[in-house]
Amino acid sequence: MPEREREITLRFLAEPTDVNFGGKVHGGAVMKWIDQAGYACAVGWSGQYCVTVYVGGIRFHRPVLIGNMVEVSARLIHTGKTSLHVAVEVSAGDPKEGVYTKTTQCIIVFVAVDDGGTPVEVDGWDPESEQDVALEQYAKRLMELRKETEKEIGPHGVVL
Numbered sequence: 001m002p003e004r005e006r007e008i009t010l011r012f013l014a015e016p017t018d019v020n021f022g023g024k025v026h027g028g029a030v031m032k033w034i035d036q037a038g039y040a041c042a043v044g045w046s047g048q049y050c051v052t053v054y055v056g057g058i059r060f061h062r063p064v065l066i067g068n069m070v071e072v073s074a075r076l077i078h079t080g081k082t083s084l085h086v087a088v089e090v091s092a093g094d095p096k097e098g099v100y101t102k103t104t105q106c107i108i109v110f111v112a113v114d115d116g117g118t119p120v121e122v123d124g125w126d127p128e129s130e131q132d133v134a135l136e137q138y139a140k141r142l143m144e145l146r147k148e149t150e151k152e153i154g155p156h157g158v159v160l
């Protein structure tokens with residue numbers, strides 16, 4: 001049985017096709033990279049196809065520039081019965097300088113599903129280091145906050 005991957009990093013150059021109207025990388029492109037890295041992390045751990053059920057806490061700290069080297073790191077920080085909570089961080093910088101700065105971060109929750117789209121149980125991950133214990137507590141706290149928010153606005157949000 002191969003060892004499970006709990007963490008992955010994607011590395012690539014931001015391409016001219018990723019540009020927005022302001023000449024920098026489009027926020028949608030960054031969100032796509034985040035989803036791809038999170039997906040690879042969730043699938044790598046669970047060994048199952050996974051779907052995104054929630055994306056939260058996304059914060060764009062700095063822009064990514066065209067031609068920047070981009071690193072998208074995804075790390076499993078909590079498992080539920082069928083869910084996998086993944087923290088994703090994007091860093092970028094000029095490859096000529098080799099200095100990378102955090103540009104974006106967020107949390108994504110994936111659910112492992114079978115061929116019919118029904119949630120299936122995943123192997124649990126147990127934090128060992130102090131940092132991992134803190135990250136798992138953070139994921140659980142976010143889950144509580146989400147429940148409180150959903151209670152406030154209703155499960156399906158505002159109808160426009």
Ligand SMILES: CC(C)(COP(=O)(O)OP(=O)(O)OC[C@H]1O[C@@H](n2cnc3c(N)ncnc32)[C@H](O)[C@@H]1OP(=O)(O)O)[C@@H](O)C(=O)NCCC(=O)NCCS
Binds near residue numbers: 050052053080109117
């Ligand atoms: C993911 C999906 C199958 C879950 O179905 P469901 O009927 O909500 O299933 P459950 O209520 O059993 O919840 C399954 C898991 O999702 C978690 N979940 C549900 N709503 C959530 C939310 N708002 N935030 C975080 N986790 C959530 C539950 O906590 C549960 O995790 P657990 O088993 O670890 O406790 C269904 O919501 C779905 O198909 N969504 C669309 C997915 C999609 O198309 N994504 C975009 C493209 S990949």
